[in-house]
Amino acid sequence: MQDRGGVPTSEPIDRTEHELDDWELLTDALVGALGAGGIMNVDELRRGIESMPRDEYERAAYYERWLFSIETNLIEKGILAPGELEARL
Amino acid sequence: MRFALGQQVRVSDRPHAGHCRTPGYVKGKTGTVERVHGSFTNPETRAYGADGLPEQPLYGVVFAQRDVWPVYAGPAGDRVVVDVYEHWLEKA
Numbered sequence: 001m002q003d004r005g006g007v008p009t010s011e012p013i014d015r016t017e018h019e020l021d022d023w024e025l026l027t028d029a030l031v032g033a034l035g036a037g038g039i040m041n042v043d044e045l046r047r048g049i050e051s052m053p054r055d056e057y058e059r060a061a062y063y064e065r066w067l068f069s070i071e072t073n074l075i076e077k078g079i080l081a082p083g084e085l086e087a088r089l
Numbered sequence: 090m091r092f093a094l095g096q097q098v099r100v101s102d103r104p105h106a107g108h109c110r111t112p113g114y115v116k117g118k119t120g121t122v123e124r125v126h127g128s129f130t131n132p133e134t135r136a137y138g139a140d141g142l143p144e145q146p147l148y149g150v151v152f153a154q155r156d157v158w159p160v161y162a163g164p165a166g167d168r169v170v171v172d173v174y175e176h177w178l179e180k181a
Contacts, residue, residue: 002108003112003113005112005113005114006112006114006158041135043108043132043141046132046136047108047136047137
């Protein structure tokens with residue numbers, strides 16, 4: 001799902017704030033660590049998010065999209081094997 | 090820097106495959122350079138693991154909302170400022 005801006009919608013925009021859950025904070029920290037370690041940059045993060053199928057993208061929460069992209073990028077780089085995360089859950 | 094503050098520019102409406110930071114809603118639209126941010130590595134190549142060199146100049150380009158959205162119903166003076174890399178801009 002690329003170039004989402006300006007796509008018409010009849011859904012109201014959810015502007016409510018919420019406290020971040022631990023997994024969201026950890027996801028943010030993970031992206032920071034991957035960037036600092038030279039493993040994944042922010043443009044790769046964004047490109048991975050854009051590679052999500054549209055229906056999955058629309059269903060996913062903000063940091064769920066980050067998780068999708070982290071997994072996509074780490075599989076591309078050979079750091080994770082396909083299915084490795086699911087197998088450990 | 091190819092463009093200067095206050096200069097009119099048009100965003101290219103060429104198609105692009107892959108990651109791109111230029112939003113589709115300003116493609117083909119004409120705006121005015123309001124800020125010259127400097128030069129930065131190119132996200133279109135960095136998104137695929139490259140170093141993003143050579144750096145590309147980045148501009149803050151202001152558009153009238155009524156030019157961007159055909160059905161815009163807000164005040165005529167409403168603006169939107171979009172950061173656009175030089176290789177997406179043409180002389181207007």
